[in-house]
Amino acid sequence: MAANNAHKAATDDQSVAETQYDTLAIEQSYLAEGQSRRVDEIRYAIHRLQNIPTATLQQKQQINIGSVVQLEKDIAQQQWFFLAPVAGGYRCKLAMQDSTINIVVITPEAPLGAAMMGKVLDDEINIKIAQKHIADFITMIS
Numbered sequence: 060m061a062a063n064n065a066h067k068a069a070t071d072d073q074s075v076a077e078t079q080y081d082t083l084a085i086e087q088s089y090l091a092e093g094q095s096r097r098v099d100e101i102r103y104a105i106h107r108l109q110n111i112p113t114a115t116l117q118q119k120q121q122i123n124i125g126s127v128v129q130l131e132k133d134i135a136q137q138q139w140f141f142l143a144p145v146a147g148g149y150r151c152k153l154a155m156q157d158s159t160i161n162i163v164v165i166t167p168e169a170p171l172g173a174a175m176m177g178k179v180l181d182d183e184i185n186i187k188i189a190q191k192h193i194a195d196f197i198t199m200i201s
Contacts, residue, residue: 121177121179122176127141142165142175180198
């Protein structure tokens, strides 16, 4: 709807430039194009998430697309990740019976996601990003 409104504003008679410095119509057209692209990206992400193969979701021994993974340096430093084909970086909270966990969506294109792919329970993840070395153990795969 916002993309349609921006498109209408860009093509409206009121948006015709009165001087060479009047850029309202140009700005509105850029906005409409950006919003249309974002809508297409969201539709693509929804399609990809809806089409995660169910066989992948049932295979819990090996990390793959659709896996929920717990990494743990020690009992006090647990992190949860959902490996998805799209939407990396999204963070959400999941209410469990007696607690709430934070889950970060990552993709196989991310360094951590690439390091996780194909790993199994109790494997170690070692990656270096910039000057930071990350070492964690896989303590749960769902």
